[in-house]
Amino acid sequence: MTVPLNANADVSGSADDDVLVRVENLVKYFPVRAGGLIQRTVGQVHAVDDVSLSIPRGKTLGLVGETGSGKSTLARCVAGLIPVTAGRVTFEGRDITNLSRRAMRPMRRSIQMIFQDPYSSLNPRRRVGAIIGDPFAIHKTATGSERKRQVQELMERVGLNPEHYNRFPAEFSGGQRQRIGVARALALRPLLIICDEPVSALDVSIQAQVLNLLADLQRDYGLTYLFIAHDLEVVRHVSDSVSVMYLGRIAEAGPKDNVYGSPRHPYTTALMSAAPAADPDTAASRQRIVLVGDVPSPIDPPSGCRFHPRCPKAQPLCSETEPQLEVKAGDPATHVTACHFPVKAGENLAAAGRSELS
Amino acid sequence: MPLLEVTNLHVSFQTADGVVKAVRGVSFSVDAGRTLGIVGESGSGKTVLTQTLLGLTPGAHVSGLALYNGTDLLQLNENAMRNVRGAQIAVIFQDPLTSLHPLYKVGWQIAEMIRAHEKSVSKKEAHDRAVDLLRRVGIPRPETRVNDYPHQFSGGMRQRAMIAMALALSPKLIIADEPTTALDATVQAQILDLLLRLQQESGTALIMITHDLGVVADIADDVMVMYAGRAAEKAAKRDIFYAPHHPYTKGLLESIPSSSAAGGRLRPIPGSPPSLIHLPAGCKFHPRCGYVLDRCLTEEPELRQLGQDAYHSSACWLPVKSAGLSEQAEELRSQTVLEERGEAAAEVFEAEIAGAFGIDGSVAG
Numbered sequence: 001m002t003v004p005l006n007a008n009a010d011v012s013g014s015a016d017d018d019v020l021v022r023v024e025n026l027v028k029y030f031p032v033r034a035g036g037l038i039q040r041t042v043g044q045v046h047a048v049d050d051v052s053l054s055i056p057r058g059k060t061l062g063l064v065g066e067t068g069s070g071k072s073t074l075a076r077c078v079a080g081l082i083p084v085t086a087g088r089v090t091f092e093g094r095d096i097t098n099l100s101r102r103a104m105r106p107m108r109r110s111i112q113m114i115f116q117d118p119y120s121s122l123n124p125r126r127r128v129g130a131i132i133g134d135p136f137a138i139h140k141t142a143t144g145s146e147r148k149r150q151v152q153e154l155m156e157r158v159g160l161n162p163e164h165y166n167r168f169p170a171e172f173s174g175g176q177r178q179r180i181g182v183a184r185a186l187a188l189r190p191l192l193i194i195c196d197e198p199v200s201a202l203d204v205s206i207q208a209q210v211l212n213l214l215a216d217l218q219r220d221y222g223l224t225y226l227f228i229a230h231d232l233e234v235v236r237h238v239s240d241s242v243s244v245m246y247l248g249r250i251a252e253a254g255p256k257d258n259v260y261g262s263p264r265h266p267y268t269t270a271l272m273s274a275a276p277a278a279d280p281d282t283a284a285s286r287q288r289i290v291l292v293g294d295v296p297s298p299i300d301p302p303s304g305c306r307f308h309p310r311c312p313k314a315q316p317l318c319s320e321t322e323p324q325l326e327v328k329a330g331d332p333a334t335h336v337t338a339c340h341f342p343v344k345a346g347e348n349l350a351a352a353g354r355s356e357l358s
Numbered sequence: 359m360p361l362l363e364v365t366n367l368h369v370s371f372q373t374a375d376g377v378v379k380a381v382r383g384v385s386f387s388v389d390a391g392r393t394l395g396i397v398g399e400s401g402s403g404k405t406v407l408t409q410t411l412l413g414l415t416p417g418a419h420v421s422g423l424a425l426y427n428g429t430d431l432l433q434l435n436e437n438a439m440r441n442v443r444g445a446q447i448a449v450i451f452q453d454p455l456t457s458l459h460p461l462y463k464v465g466w467q468i469a470e471m472i473r474a475h476e477k478s479v480s481k482k483e484a485h486d487r488a489v490d491l492l493r494r495v496g497i498p499r500p501e502t503r504v505n506d507y508p509h510q511f512s513g514g515m516r517q518r519a520m521i522a523m524a525l526a527l528s529p530k531l532i533i534a535d536e537p538t539t540a541l542d543a544t545v546q547a548q549i550l551d552l553l554l555r556l557q558q559e560s561g562t563a564l565i566m567i568t569h570d571l572g573v574v575a576d577i578a579d580d581v582m583v584m585y586a587g588r589a590a591e592k593a594a595k596r597d598i599f600y601a602p603h604h605p606y607t608k609g610l611l612e613s614i615p616s617s618s619a620a621g622g623r624l625r626p627i628p629g630s631p632p633s634l635i636h637l638p639a640g641c642k643f644h645p646r647c648g649y650v651l652d653r654c655l656t657e658e659p660e661l662r663q664l665g666q667d668a669y670h671s672s673a674c675w676l677p678v679k680s681a682g683l684s685e686q687a688e689e690l691r692s693q694t695v696l697e698e699r700g701e702a703a704a705e706v707f708e709a710e711i712a713g714a715f716g717i718d719g720s721v722a723g
Contacts, residue, residue, distance in 0.1 A: 018641075039381070058546025066543065066545075067513070067542050093705075099565065101538060114709075153536045163528075173631075174400070174631045175630055184488055202398055202616060203399035203569060203631075204399070204569065204571070204610055204613045205399065205520075205609060205610060205613045205626055205627035206626070206630060207613065207626075208612075208613035208614075208615070208624035208626030208627075209624065209626040211615065211624055212623055212624055213628060215623065230542065230543065232543070233615045233616060234615050236615065237615035237624070240514075252378045271544060273541060274543045274544045274546065274547035275543050276543075276546070276550075276570060276575065276576055277571070277572055277575060277576075278571035278572045278574075278575050278611065278614050278615075278616065279599060279601070279616075280575045280595050280596055280599050280600075282575075283572075283576045288547055288551070290544075290547055290548050290551055291547075291548070293511075294512040294514050294515065294545065295512075305369065308414050356665035
């Protein structure tokens with residue numbers, strides 16, 4: 001049974017009115033230019049190519065993928081930081097695609113972002129109180145002592161000492177800086193926070209602190225997260241549903257337990273087998289699928305299924321016809337996979353991958 | 359005799375803000391054909407430790423002993439050290455883009471290194487060896503790729519080229535400093551596989567420096583956990599993961615999100631690592647530790663052997679029996695803390711009672 005899926009299929013499986021953000025057939029190309037004085041476009045980077053997803057209110061969607069998969073570009077499109085080439089982004093039912101700066105401004109109160117690198121996302125020459133207070137100043141919601149009071153409340157909320165209001169970012173450790181980023185994102189009580197690799201630059205012990213903080217804030221304020229990370233265990237920990245991206249497209253999407261428990265796309269399977277497990281017995285018993293080669297260039301993505309040059313299961317059909325996201329036999333209606341030959345339960349891909357490598 | 363035996367190594371740097379004590383008395387050894395994983399967070403001293411062995415920390419104040427095949431590496435002059443680096447001990451760094459020269463062809467860089475150490479090798483021979491090496495590390499079409507510049511290689515291929523360069527002179531020991539940290543998971547898996555295979559082929563000893571316990575679980579034989587410039591715990595891999603003794607090791611393991619705890623709350627280590635200029639007194643981990651004893655505040659524990667196991671040792675005052683991740687071990691740890699606190703608490707309580715009733719005539723409650 002293969003049910004074709006319409007473009008705006010809701011991977012979360014919840015009712016429409018519950019959806020906070022919806023992305024429909026989003027496309028983002030970046031032109032590749034060449035030439036000296038007279039620039040001409042010689043190609044397009046297919047960063048995000050026909051991606052649809054939706055996030056229900058109060059839930060977390062995890063977006064997984066390797067370098068060049070387009071996950072950060074997608075996040076920036078959703079946040080309205082860069083214009084999209086085609087497709088639609090709706091927020092609380094309102095179309096916010098390519099709004100003008102002025103029209104977008106009130107939306108920014110509801111959509112905030114936390115960045116990966118707490119060293120480069122904070123201005124080193126401004127005091128922490130001013131950095132966290134910026135959203136209040138920009139949106140003119142609080143001034144003077146009221147602003148200071150609110151900033152200090154925020155600092156306390158994210159686990160910073162409010163007395164450090166006048167310190168510079170350099171006086172804080174990496175984990176504390178990420179808390180500053182969280183406080184700033186939280187200032188205007190947003191509905192959606194886009195977290196782009198928020199813990200990748202942090203040490204493990206600190207990473208756990210920040211993940212717990214994000215979970216607490218979600219519970220207390222009913223926040224919705226779009227959570228981007230390359231660490232599969234982190235994504236599994238925080239997400240309700242997961243989308244796996246490969247070269248600008250979604251390879252597989254569905255509820256966390258389905259995608260992790262019975263991955264159907266060979267890429268998802270390989271990604272999961274490659275993730276290091278902090279357990280020697282698991283590491284020893286695991287059949288690791290070692291993919292051949294590297295991720296191809298998004299300027300000239302492979303024909304048909306974009307994963308076919310590296311796929312241990314590839315057949316001639318895969319290089320000819322691009323597979324669509326659809327529900328595979330035995331999967332719930334919320335679990336979709338873009339693959340002609342989905343992985344069956346108990347299938348051993350490791351053997352296929354290895355013979356090709358040698 | 360171990361291939362490399364480091365004893366009581368200290369490394370410190372004089373800075374404008376004070377003396378940075380990066381490594382404070384670390385001892386370890388590596389045998390041929392074995393892999394030692396050195397785990398630690400930023401600032402634990404793991405990189406300084408290995409760079410010092412190769413004379414790559416100019417300006418540092420170094421003391422201790424580092425015997426490689428009977429020669430003390432710390433006493434070598436720059437000329438003698440140059441013969442060791444690359445030929446005897448090779449290093450693979452985290453970021454292959456900054457360790458390859460952008461203006462020279464990859465093959466030329468490998469050939470140049472061979473010719474620098476083996477003067478009799480002709481340019482042609484060195485070039486052919488470079489092609490062979492690139493083939494060994496799994497670069498496709500090495501005959502043509504050998505003439506590529508580093509920017510024409512992808513991240514994974516650059517790291518392969520670095521490994522090829524490290525292998526060029528058949529070193530006895532390879533130090534890999536976070537070799538896969540900058541790479542994606544699927545590429546990381548390729549590189550770890552490659553390192554394991556090459557080690558099995560050539561019997562090289564490997565020191566793997568990483569912050570990722572997953573990498574250690576994969577390829578190490580023995581593990582040393584470092585904290586604030588010291589070894590917190592040393593053990594065979596399985597003991598580190600299944601019977602950790604030091605609360606820091608235990609904390610690291612519990613901080614990792616894993617499938618078993620998915621969705622639940624993580625148990626992070628509170629606080630952050632100390633400044634290496636102003637280290638706390640006593641055990642350097644005590645401000646973040648959940649099992650602090652009075653002793654921990656004043657006396658720094660030395661690495662001591664745990665029970666019968668000759669290799670498992672931990673720098674912690676908790677009783678030997680409290681090793682493990684089980685609830686029993688947990689209980690034993692808390693018990694130890696409670697017992698000690700119990701005595702102190704009883705004294706405080708008595709003093710309060712006495713105060714309230716004015717028995718000893720001091721401040722009344």
